Amino acid sequence: MTHKTCNIGGRECVILDSVQPQYILIQTLGNHERGIIDRTAELIAGAAGVPFVLAAFQVFDWDLDLTPWHDDAISRKPEVGTQTGETLRYVTESLLPELEKEYGKLPVILGGYSLGGLFALWSSMQTDCFAAIAAASPSLWIKNWLDYAYVHPVKAGKVYLSLGDKEEHVKNRAIARVGDSVRGEYELLRARLGSENCTLVWNPGNHFQDEDKRLAAAFSWCIKELDVK
Numbered sequence: 001m002t003h004k005t006c007n008i009g010g011r012e013c014v015i016l017d018s019v020q021p022q023y024i025l026i027q028t029l030g031n032h033e034r035g036i037i038d039r040t041a042e043l044i045a046g047a048a049g050v051p052f053v054l055a056a057f058q059v060f061d062w063d064l065d066l067t068p069w070h071d072d073a074i075s076r077k078p079e080v081g082t083q084t085g086e087t088l089r090y091v092t093e094s095l096l097p098e099l100e101k102e103y104g105k106l107p108v109i110l111g112g113y114s115l116g117g118l119f120a121l122w123s124s125m126q127t128d129c130f131a132a133i134a135a136a137s138p139s140l141w142i143k144n145w146l147d148y149a150y151v152h153p154v155k156a157g158k159v160y161l162s163l164g165d166k167e168e169h170v171k172n173r174a175i176a177r178v179g180d181s182v183r184g185e186y187e188l189l190r191a192r193l194g195s196e197n198c199t200l201v202w203n204p205g206n207h208f209q210d211e212d213k214r215l216a217a218a219f220s221w222c223i224k225e226l227d228v229k
Helices: 035-048 062-066 084-103 115-124 145-151 178-193 211-226
Strands: 001-007 013-017 023-029 052-060 108-113 132-136 158-164 198-203
Touching: 001 084, 013 023, 013 035, 013 084, 023 115, 023 211, 035 052, 035 108, 035 145, 035 211, 052 084, 052 108, 062 084, 062 115, 108 211, 115 132, 132 211, 145 198, 158 178, 158 211, 178 198, 198 211
Parallel strands: 023 052, 023 108, 108 132, 132 158, 158 198
Antiparallel strands: 001 013, 013 052
């Protein structure tokens, strides 16, 4: 795969592409992702067996850019929870049009890890631009997630959820509710999309293990599910 860095709409973007890609994959690019983005793409390519383009867009402030509403447990900064709509507009009105200009209109998979996974799921409730959502260890411990999800169904056709089996076993009470929130989200997805169109995978370990492998597995599942003829 070729690796290039460019500026799209005022944000740095890392783009890895294959010849004649069949899918557009979009994810967040924080400081940690910079070190694993190439490995993530390699793992996806090995598992999916289908050419794709992976575009990772710069996140200026992880909490501010990706948190859909305010929660003191995430950040006490009052502005956190007010800017996520701008992040989504960037994806749909700046990044995606540029990618489609270069590669054509292809099925789009939006994914992410941690707050990136939360952002991906929330985004799928706002727009039907995304064919599938790859949410690896998403931060669904944000307050009132299930209340919001109950009245805002996802508009994507396929959704992958995963969580580490130790993530809910922590002393922080806010973070500890992630297990119940992910289980609840999965039940909502099963009811709305059908069990054949969603999955919940439990990975060994805590939140900080195997981010590249978990995210690659999420994207790969989405590609395979969309690629079924």
